[in-house]
């Protein structure tokens with residue numbers, strides 16, 4: 001068990017205001033980018049990779065249109081965001 005707060009999505013690397021995991025426990029927060037709910041698609045690295053592959057295969061759709069508009073206006077780049085994924089979840 002880790003003592004840490006995870007704000008970077010394990011699936012898509014999105015780093016927003018959400019906290020997905022706290023001290024090793026899922027918060028059930030839903031990522032505004034890929035739509036993953038912590039503990040549903042991201043409990044275990046194989047689940048993470050599976051969900052990520054599915055999400056990218058769909059064209060990497062944003063769950064939240066307002067977050068999408070904001071990030072895209074700031075020059076959002078999918079590959080740059082994916083590079084943000086913590087190494088153990090790649």
Ligand SMILES: [Zn+2]
Nearest residue numbers: 009012031034
């Ligand atoms: Zn995500």
